[in-house]
Amino acid sequence: xxxxxxxxxxxxxxxxxxxxxxxxxxxxxxxxxxxxxxxxxxxxxxxxxxxxxxxxxxxxxxxxxxxxxxxxxxxxxxxxxxxxxxxxxxxxxxxxxxxxxxxxxxxxxxxxxx
Numbered sequence: 001x002x003x004x005x006x007x008x009x010x011x012x013x014x015x016x017x018x019x020x021x022x023x024x025x026x027x028x029x030x031x032x033x034x035x036x037x038x039x040x041x042x043x044x045x046x047x048x049x050x051x052x053x054x055x056x057x058x059x060x061x062x063x064x065x066x067x068x069x070x071x072x073x074x075x076x077x078x079x080x081x082x083x084x085x086x087x088x089x090x091x092x093x094x095x096x097x098x099x100x101x102x103x104x105x106x107x108x109x110x111x112x113x114x
Contacts, residue, residue, distance in 0.1 A: 005034045015108050016100050023100035030094035039099040040107050046075035048105055053112035067112040
């Protein structure tokens with residue numbers, strides 16, 4: 001059983017805070033199981049967006065973990081990231097959006113294997 005999204009987000013923000021990275025919830029989603037999207041603003045007009053990994057990357061022996069994948073290999077203009085987030089919210093109104101700010105682009109996420 002996975003942690004509730006609200007608990008996972010709180011823990012993620014605490015992890016960012018301990019590393020000196022500002023982070024905030026931009027949009028609260030479903031408390032129990034809303035999808036979480038992480039935007040990492042690099043403070044130069046660009047950002048990375050990390051989205052939930054497809055279910056095919058999960059290992060049956062470790063079903064409680066949350067894995068993420070970036071939507072691009074390099075930071076994109078923030079406008080492009082915001083457009084993608086708008087589409088995601090229209091598709092899934094229960095989704096969460098968390099935004100952090102870090103010049104180095106650190107994300108503190110578990111990325112999908114492979």
